[in-house]
Amino acid sequence: NAGVMQNPRHLVRRRGQEARLRCSPMKGHSHVYWYRQLPEEGLKFMVYLQKENIIDESGMPKERFSAEFPKEGPSILRIQQVVRGDSAAYFCASSPLQGATGELFFGEGSRLTVL
Amino acid sequence: GENVEQHPSTLSVQEGDSAVIKCTYSDSASNYFPWYKQELGKGPQLIIDIRSNVGEKKDQRIAVTLNKTAKHFSLHITETQPEDSAVYFCAADTRGNTPLVFGKGTRLSVIA
Numbered sequence: 189n190a191g192v193m194q195n196p197r198h199l200v201r202r203r204g205q206e207a208r209l210r211c212s213p214m215k216g217h218s219h220v221y222w223y224r225q226l227p228e229e230g231l232k233f234m235v236y237l238q239k240e241n242i243i244d245e246s247g248m249p250k251e252r253f254s255a256e257f258p259k260e261g262p263s264i265l266r267i268q269q270v271v272r273g274d275s276a277a278y279f280c281a282s283s284p285l286q287g288a289t290g291e292l293f294f295g296e297g298s299r300l301t302v303l
Numbered sequence: 304g305e306n307v308e309q310h311p312s313t314l315s316v317q318e319g320d321s322a323v324i325k326c327t328y329s330d331s332a333s334n335y336f337p338w339y340k341q342e343l344g345k346g347p348q349l350i351i352d353i354r355s356n357v358g359e360k361k362d363q364r365i366a367v368t369l370n371k372t373a374k375h376f377s378l379h380i381t382e383t384q385p386e387d388s389a390v391y392f393c394a395a396d397t398r399g400n401t402p403l404v405f406g407k408g409t410r411l412s413v414i415a
Contacts, residue, residue, distance in 0.1 A: 192346075221402055230309075230392060230407035231347070244402060279346055291337065292403060294346035 190215070192282050193262075194295035202303050207267040207274070209298040213282030220263045221292060222248075222255060225277045234278075237263060270302045305330040307395050309406025316383050317414055324409045326393035327375040335396040336369060336376045337403070342389045350391075351378070383413045 193212040201207050213220050218239050223231040233247040237257035248255065252270075257263040267274055277299045281292040306329040316322050328336075334355035339347035353360045353367045353376065360367050364383075369376040380387055390410050394403040 223405075231405040233402040233404065236402050247402070281346075290335075291349045291352070294339075294348070296344075296346045 192280055192293050192295035194278075194280050194298050196298060197296060198299050198301070200301045200303060201270050203271055204269050207270050207300055209265040209267075209278050209280075209300070210262040211265070211280030211282075211295060212262040213280075214284075214293050217282035217284045217293070219283045219285065220257050221281045221283070222263075222265050223279045223281065225279060225297070227276075231279065234265070267300075270300070272302050275300055275302045305333060305395055305397060305404040307393060307404050307406040309393050309409060311409060312407065313410045313412070315412045315414060318383060318385060320383055322378075322380045322383055322387070322411055322413075324378045324391055324393070324411070325375060326377070326395075326406050327373075328395040328404075329374070330395070330397055331371075331374065332397050333395040336367070337394050337396075338367060338378050339392045339394065339405075340389045341392065341408075347392060380411075383411075385413050385415050387411060388413045 195210050220237045222234040225231050235248045235255045236244040252268045254266045277297045279294050279297045281294045283292050309326045337352035338350050340350045341347040351362050351365050351367050353369050364381045366379040390408045392408045393406045396403050
């Protein structure tokens, strides 16, 4: 049973470009969470999605950031017009349970560098 | 919303000694407290968790204690080994659809 798969593992973008990060949850998991980790910082919640629904996006900036989890295919975190401050590691986690009252299974992360 | 504070931010111990990491939380409704270990370049992995109806849980060299009255919980690692060197995160969850709130992490270095 494959774990949470994230790609790309590393992504370099110039200011103003778009970044798309993909996450395939573990088989049988229908709940996906995106977290952002800045250097020497903790994990900051961004958005919680179920298939075709955004459940909680309270941690996601209102502008330039969007997320989706379509019926078919991976969850995608999209950052438009990237700025240097978007440089971070973005982690996706999945869970079979509603909410997070059980283990979250994390992917290896996507490390975005904005030049 | 929930706020989780974690101390210390860095911790160095000699191999074989014990390590203790402490966290406090603000929301008395929180009822699930996991600990994650993150190795360099990897994603966090759950190492132990505890629920609010339990005061202590142990798994080999790792134990977690919870004091609901004081709203704090701690991770204890005994007989530390070099492979325990990593960043450790505590987290708290209220219930329902709320996401896990993480502490800022503790970088543990075990010196051989």
